[in-house]
Amino acid sequence: MIEIGRGLQAIGLILLLVFTSAVAGCTNVREVETMSSAEEASRRFIDEDVAIRVVASTPEVTGFRRSTPAPCLIQVERYPTAGEPFYVVSVAEDLGDRLVMYRQYTVDAYSGDIIE
Missing domain, CATH: 1.20.5 (Single alpha-helices involved in coiled-coils or other helix-helix interfaces)
Known part of the structure; x- marks a missing residue:
């Protein structure tokens, strides 16, 4: 030792x-x-499900969903960042072998309002 x-x-x-x-x-x-600061801002964004519900509850989308027998697909196409704080949510008709785009919506990631 x-x-x-x-x-x-x-x-x-x-x-x-x-x-x-x-x-x-x-x-x-x-x-x-x-x-x-980017991470801090993203903690205050609304949830993805909230953005989808906002779009699904618009009169245009509820009318479209009632008018078509095919399933309606509502999904987030683009997620918010600190530089671009909004969701891009698309609404499409699912025809089985293809999707037919109905419309895209821009949803403010802080307030949940649809941006025109």
Whole structure:
């Protein structure tokens, strides 16, 4: 076994304590504190399901759904970002072998309003 002198043991212990206290302060950062402004903005966006329900409840889409025997597909085509805070939601008729586009809607990702 290797013998280490008392002075070297004391220095090693001091360095270990200093190193662990300094590094622990750097690595113990909560995720919220390191969140970028883009991530912060995206946390306030309405949910995808809310955007789909907003489009599905418009008079045009409810009328279209009643007028066609084929299933109606309502889906999000584009998701919001901090730079473009809106959903693009499409409404299509599902004919089995193909989809026929009816209309696209732009939904504000903060308020849920349809943007004309």
